[in-house]
Amino acid sequence: MKYYKDTNNQVYAYCDDGSQDEFIPHEQIAITEKEALKLIKPKPEDIQYQNQVIKTALINEANEKIAVLQDIIDLDMQESNEEEQLKQWKKYRILLTRVDASDVNAVFPEKP
Structure with a gap:
């Protein structure tokens, strides 16, 4: 590949076999x-x-998932394992709050 940049430092790549040379604008810099x-x-x-x-x-x-699950439980309308789901979503939210977003290698937890 041949690489070029424009005046805004936008990078362009072209085949190095010369087949695209006619399409390379003259103002781009190699x-x-x-x-x-x-x-x-x-x-x-x-x-x-x-x-x-x-x-x-x-x-x-x-927060949205937790609010709905909490409403279901508060109103005694559970259909299945929604209490366990609520617990898992709350744990997930706690783990999210502990993620250091300033770390460029930040790893986010998996959703429940």
Whole structure:
């Protein structure tokens, strides 16, 4: 592959056999594969922000599941193992709150 970047550091890759050379805009600058990988690698702060968004969304989902299950139990309308489901969702929510979203290698627990 041949790698190029534009003035906004957007990376483009083309076949190195010359078959796409006519499609390469003249304003793009040839770069090495190493430079291309460095440009497309997400910045730690982007990963941290994405982790926080994921964490918030998962906690919101858990809150919704817990609220419904709690209503079912409070109103004595259980049909199956909903008390156990409630317990598992609460454990999951606790584990989520313990995830360090600032860690670029954050691992989120599996949903119950």
